[in-house]
Amino acid sequence: MILRSGPENKHYRDRVKELSGENVDLCFQCGACSSGCPMTQEMDYLPSKVIRMVQLGLEEAQESKTIWVCTTCFNCEVRCPRGIDIANVMEALRQLVLRKKYNRVSIDELSPEELRDLPQVALVSNQRKMTA
Amino acid sequence: MTRLAYYPGCTLKTNARNFEESTMATAEALGVELVEPGRWNCCGTVHALAKDDVMHHLAPIRNLIRVEELNAEGSVDSKKVVTLCAMCYNTLKRSNQVFNQDSDKRKKIRDIMTKEDTQYSGGVEVIHYLEALKEQGWDKVAAQVKKPLKGLKVAPYYGCLLLRPRGIGIDDADSPTIMEDLLKALGAEVVSFAYSQKCCGSYHTVHMREVVADLSHKILKQAEVAGADMLVTACPLCEYNLGQRQTQVKQQYPSFNSIPVVYFTQLMALAFGLGEEATAFEANRPEPTPLLKEKGLLE
């Protein structure tokens, strides 16, 4: 896959930095976040790769499966030697998609049995992260 | 009796009733009265991370106003609020931090909450029940133990939101000891295992149950390999993913051996000798009673 980046991509990078409050420019691609992440086998891009894409201002970052698989467990935040909270960046990328009227998990697709069985904490947190 | 404001969270009133019941019983034994506000709302877990977000902080802040009201009317002894659910703890604490650190958001939040009689001052301290126990002193906990949990090998499972991100966690994120200290005070044998802070899959249990079953399998298997008889947790979602979902795990991994998962307060109630109603083991899946009977800790 060939990804191109140029000066015109700066705007996207700045938008993600603003929304996440994280300075992604500090990342030097050590990969500590990826090695601590519990969900990497479900991801298409490793967390460190998504950060690289954001550094280059590539909107493909928000088209990844990775951002939806993230559980916001903050293992990455704890491990990052430069103090970046990668989970915040994931959230910013999710928000950029969700705010365009997109719901990743629509609550009316769940079966009555599932709705009866799941504890409130599961439904509430799921809808918080997966819907606009 | 110290009177402490207590925020339950939705799940403690339904699926995690056993967590609340065991806590109430043990708190009484320790001389702590947990006072629930008459009016509270869902904390709206998980904490909203986007920097421009104001709306998602309303729910947690509203609960902190309730705590201040309790304090103002003299029903509690301080502006501390204790939670049992690790997710509620994390959400309330983080929104409290945002409110106190961001003057712009503080103003917006106050402007929107026009129907509240009092404005939030920012003065509430959010703590987790484990912190409250630590503050009291482990010797006080040990003093209440009538039946030490001798021979019970327990693996403490912290999960994520109790320890992370840094600055919010109740203990060191890399090498926590708070649950270990509690278990030692109860006379149990602590089993360390590598996955005690690994995420259980959290809210993906709603739409990606196979993935959650995978993660749970890894965690539970590691605990078993390390020699644990059971796991303890402080979060209803972890209990659901690691405990209730074991039927799903068994479907995907037929050779999996089920291992009980209980709340730490349930083991406290057991060690304090407070009886069946306090330990409330009936709702736990898989059922811990056969194992406990085998160990001679239950009749």
Add this chain to the structure above:
Amino acid sequence: MICLENNDEMITIFVMGKKHRVPGSLTIMKAMEYTGHQFRRGAGCRGGFCGACATLYRKKGSYKLEGALACQKIVEDGMYIAQIPFSPSEKKTYNLNELKPDAPTILEYYPEVSRCLACNTCTKACPQDIMVMDYVQASLRGDIEQAAKLSFDCLSCGLCAVRCPAEIVPYNVGQLARRLYSKYVVGPTQHVLDRVKEVEEGKYDEEVKELMNMPLDKLKVKYNTRDKVEE
């Protein structure tokens, strides 16, 4: 019929974008009829009890979009009015006989309550001063009694549903909570059942027969001299 006071001041209102002069003491509904509009929809009891006349309006110079019942709210100078015929919400089908009064029941039929942000927009929109957010939150927790009691005055006017950012329709949730509460928590009212039994056994047959055969003038006397509770 619209009764006007002799010294009623005329004010300006806007209905469907058109400017009108109306007496200032009228309700929105009466004012709209004064201007010649006829209500085919969005009018019911005219007494603040059925919820049919939900209306959105704004006041002169105010940035806010407000809601009220047209039959109750008095007009103000510069008020800009738009009717909401009804909010087309989906009411779930359930068999009340098969349900339990608990949180899983609420979540099965109205799982969207888990999206509630506790923002209180619904409470602010309610023309009956109901604590809407509180009853939605109570149903999320499974506290059916609280949800039923707090939503008691709800008219299903729809103003809360129209404004909710989490896309919840609170009045449907409140209705389910009240039904569960009365059927399962309160249970059948014994004195009603006892009275029905008495009626079926014929205890009141003679009295009813006597009333049915009574001439009109005697009925009038009986009515006028009936037992009354003095206010």
